[in-house]
Amino acid sequence: MTVRKESGCLTIAVADTGIGMTAKEQSRLFQEFVRIKNDKTRDIPGTGLGLAIVKGIIDLYQGAIRVRSEPGRGTTISLMCKTG
Numbered sequence: 001m002t003v004r005k006e007s008g009c010l011t012i013a014v015a016d017t018g019i020g021m022t023a024k025e026q027s028r029l030f031q032e033f034v035r036i037k038n039d040k041t042r043d044i045p046g047t048g049l050g051l052a053i054v055k056g057i058i059d060l061y062q063g064a065i066r067v068r069s070e071p072g073r074g075t076t077i078s079l080m081c082k083t084g
């Protein structure tokens with residue numbers, strides 16, 4: 001995890017080198033109960049609520065959430081929020 005503060009903007013980024021996601025899979029990520037279904041995710045448990053909750057909290061602070069992901073390479077999720 002990296003935390004950076006630049007020009008009044010706080011960025012928290014969490015990165016992994018895991019299974020990654022296609023652009024189509026990424027497009028539904030923040031909807032409640034959405035879980036990506038493919039051969040690689042079959043045995044991974046979860047509720048599909050984690051990222052929807054994170055986005056809900058970030059929206060309350062008028063922040064932004066960004067996903068960068070590539071299948072087979074990994075994912076970075078960044079939260080950005082104005083400081084002040």
Ligand SMILES: Nc1ncnc2c1ncn2[C@@H]1O[C@H](COP(=O)(O)OP(=O)(O)OP(=O)(O)O)[C@@H](O)[C@H]1O
Nearest residue numbers: 018020034035036041046047048049050051052075
């Ligand atoms: N770092 C990641 N790498 C690859 N896929 C991910 C990653 N994070 C989330 N996903 C995919 O997005 C889906 C939604 O994620 P989310 O965190 O909202 O729910 P979850 O992990 O299934 O359950 P929960 O976080 O509530 O336990 C996951 O089911 C998974 O398929």
Ligand SMILES: [Mg+2]
Nearest residue numbers: 046049050051
């Ligand atoms: Mg999760």
